[in-house]
Amino acid sequence: MGDFNLALVIVAIVVCVLVFIFNVYLLVNYQHPDDANQAYFPKFVVVLGLSVAAISILMLPADVANRQACRHAIYNGACNLTLPMKELWLAIYILDAILVFFVIPFAMFFYEGDEDKPVGKRIKSALLWVIATAVVCGLVLGILYGIIGKVDFTVRHLSSTTMSFPSTWDFTSSQQCVGSGTHQCSAYSANASSEKTWTQRTTFPEYIVALATIVGSVLFTIFGGVGIACLPLGLLFSFVRRPKAVITRSQYIKEATEMGKKAKDLKKAADALQQEERSGSKGRKWRKNVKAVEKELLLLEEDVVALEEMYPQGEQAETAWAMTVLGYLAKLILGSLGLIVSVAWILHIVIYLLVDPPFSPFLNEVFIKLDDVWGLLGTAAFAFFCFYLLLAVIAGAMMLGLSLVFITIHPMKWGATLMNSFLFNVGLILLCSISVIQFCATAFAYYAQATAAQEIFGHTLQSLRGIKYLYKYNVFQIGFIILAGLTFVYYAAFGWRRKKPTGRFQLST
Incomplete structure (x- = not known):
């Protein structure tokens, strides 16, 4: 293969x-x-x-x-x-x-x-x-x-003259493209004007x-x-x-009651916004309130999860x-x-x-x-x-x-x-x-x-x-x-x- x-x-x-x-x-x-x-x-x-x-x-x-x-x-x-x-x-x-x-x-x-x-x-x-x-x-x-x-x-346009093929190879620093001699390849000695833009x-x-x-x-x-x-x-x-310890039943009832009140307030707010939407009065304030209600609802859901973890x-x-x-x-x-x-x-x-x-x-x-x-x-x-x-x-x-x-x-x-x-x-x-x-x-x-x-x-x-x-x-x-x-x-x-x-x-x- x-x-x-x-x-x-x-x-x-x-x-x-x-x-x-x-x-x-x-x-x-x-x-x-x-x-x-x-x-x-x-x-x-x-x-x-x-x-x-x-x-x-x-x-x-x-x-x-x-x-x-x-x-x-x-x-x-x-x-x-x-x-x-x-x-x-x-x-x-x-x-x-x-x-x-x-x-x-x-x-x-x-x-x-x-x-x-x-x-x-x-x-x-x-x-x-x-x-x-x-x-x-x-x-x-x-x-x-x-x-x-x-x-x-x-790209850089390079050109050079032709040279006869050597009969022997002697890699020394004096030769072109080798070491740090005085002779260098065309790529090193080319001037800035040789740069061109190739478009396709x-x-x-x-x-x-x-x-x-x-x-x-x-x-x-x-x-x-x-x-x-x-x-x-x-x-x-x-x-x-994180919750450090389990809460008591009385604490759970108190927190759950508070969350219930917040949930009722959010429901009233959502119902009112829904009525505004039906009446056609959807202005900047309405959109701001919708986003605020969504954010409050998300936080309330997180609080419910945290309460369930603590109790x-x-x-x-x-x-x-x-x-x-x-x-x-x-x-x-x-x-x-x-x-x-x-x-x-x-x-x-x-x-x-x-x-x-x-x-x-x-x-x-x-x-x-x-x-x-x-x-x-x-x-x-x-x-x-x-x-x-x-x-x-x-x-x-x-x-x-x-x-x-x-x-x-x-x-x-x-x-x-x-x-x-x-x-x-x-x-x-x-x-x-x-x-x-x-x-x-x-x-x-x-x-x-x-x-x-x-x-x-x-x-x-x-x-x-x-x-x-x-x-x-x-x-x-x-x-x-x-x-x-x-x-x-x-x-x-x-x-x-x-x-x-x-x-x-x-x-x-």
């Missing part, structure tokens, strides 16, 4: 199957009881979207392992690679874009449609919205591709990936910068704010309290490990990406040394760091949540997540996963060199006209570090405090 590595193909198939099974497990356990035994199409989209996001993250380590097929070849083109990674990259990211911009919106429109209408009308309504979106996106992409869909590579049109699939990456990079910078800090610190401060009930109350204690100890351990990984990520970005020339390859060298210990150990560590960055993006989105100005993130809850919230979060994860891979391909360029991902994300994307300056001046990396630093400061100042309802919603009279 030559260089064809059957084991890598088998591993890839097994991993894809395991990812699909795990995502089905997540769907079953996170879905709301109201969605049980219905909404099958949105559920299929959710499982497919989560699988595509997870597989896209795992494809970069697979790309690195794929290059091992050519480790004995003089050059990469002298062997047959196990997997056609470039074609797989383009396929997975075009599928990603289709899911984000067309399939998921269709599923959301269909799910949120009036259930009293026939299925055919709901499909027709959802299709109209998706077709309108497709036309707008197609026009924008076509115009941008026609005008600026080109890559500009800076990129392929349309690569251009779609590039634009999707830019959109995702904005979200990645915001959510990833916040999440890289709040993911470990949230776990650590959750341990700090476990039932025949296995002692076991429940023991599991609560063990759960917080697990948060302490995972938070401590996560803090180490987050600090390593931030240090790596600073000393490898923001310093020119790089101060040290840092994590790249760590992965290479781990590969020397055992063939796949470095690849596994590499995959872990990529996955951790995606988890940081999700954690950042969940932390910002209702604080965003223009959009509302639907928080996912165990056993209480509606399909529209599921679809929204899956779309967000898919959009950010493209940027996570591009960011990892850049951050670990030394370790992931000569891969198909490097060809797509390293050279083409960073030379694309109109976009290359964002990468030339490290706009996304700098924004990532700034937001991470601000989040660390925020948690150091306020993370130990427990959130309390603000009561800032004001009903119109």
